[in-house]
Amino acid sequence: DTAVSQTPKYLVTQMGNDKSIKCEQNLGHDTMYWYKQDSKKFLKIMFSYNNKELIINETVPNRFSPKSPDKAHLNLHINSLELGDSAVYFCASSQALGGQYFGPGTRLTVT
Amino acid sequence: QKEVEQNSGPLSVPEGAIASLNCTYSDRVSQSFFWYRQYSGKSPELIMSIYSNGDKEDGRFTAQLNKASQYVSLLIRDSQPSDSATYLCAVSLGGGSQGNLIFGKGTKLSVKP
Numbered sequence: 001d002t003a004v005s006q007t008p009k010y011l012v013t014q015m016g017n018d019k020s021i022k023c024e025q026n027l028g029h030d031t032m033y034w035y036k037q038d039s040k041k042f043l044k045i046m047f048s049y050n051n052k053e054l055i056i057n058e059t060v061p062n063r064f065s066p067k068s069p070d071k072a073h074l075n076l077h078i079n080s081l082e083l084g085d086s087a088v089y090f091c092a093s094s095q096a097l098g099g100q101y102f103g104p105g106t107r108l109t110v111t
Numbered sequence: 112q113k114e115v116e117q118n119s120g121p122l123s124v125p126e127g128a129i130a131s132l133n134c135t136y137s138d139r140v141s142q143s144f145f146w147y148r149q150y151s152g153k154s155p156e157l158i159m160s161i162y163s164n165g166d167k168e169d170g171r172f173t174a175q176l177n178k179a180s181q182y183v184s185l186l187i188r189d190s191q192p193s194d195s196a197t198y199l200c201a202v203s204l205g206g207g208s209q210g211n212l213i214f215g216k217g218t219k220l221s222v223k224p
Contacts, residue, residue, distance in 0.1 A: 040216070041216070041217060042216050043155065043217075044214070045213075048211050055211060090155070097142070097143050097203065098160070099145050099157040100145075100157065100212065101157060102154040102156070102157075103154060104153075105153075
């Protein structure tokens with residue numbers, strides 16, 4: 001009965017590759033998010049998405065794109081991976097303005 | 112640039128003491144405030160939310176909000192070693208992005224037995 005799940009948990013890949021991270025929530029929430037947590041543990045929002053609107057943090061490179069097949073899923077696709085993309089990526093979800101619930105994270109390592 | 116500031120710590124308290132964690136924010140129109148706990152290697156876990164001025168208590172945790180001073184705090188009573196973690200303060204963005212949160216860099220709390 002996991003609330004927010006992500007796959008894979010670990011992802012090791014080479015520079016220049018394209019990869020995707022999947023996220024699913026079974027909480028019935030209407031908004032989902034992607035965050036990046038860097039090596040200094042700073043958690044920064046990348047995207048938020050509900051059925052109506054995608055809000056993109058302007059600092060996110062356009063190599064990153066969220067894809068939502070339905071309300072319960074928000075996947076993150078990354079093109080042309082770079083060394084600086086290495087981080088832990090968290091998916092989260094919330095209902096309206098309530099607190100956000102985080103998935104377990106995906107540790108991405110780009111070599 | 113909208114910011115959330117926290118002391119990075121580490122904050123060290125003895126077991127059974129009160130731990131006090133503080134946070135200030137820059138966006139005056141923020142309406143929602145949250146505290147998350149993050150254990151090393153784990154994801155952030157929501158422990159408190161507060162939306163109006165004053166205190167909100169939940170078990171050993173009390174969140175305090177003062178919008179005029181743009182200040183939010185978290186008190187942990189009867190601190191336990193299991194409370195040792197990084198505590199993240201999160202504040203909602205104002206305007207049309209109310210659901211989006213800005214996180215502070217976290218305060219690392221260590222509770223000594």
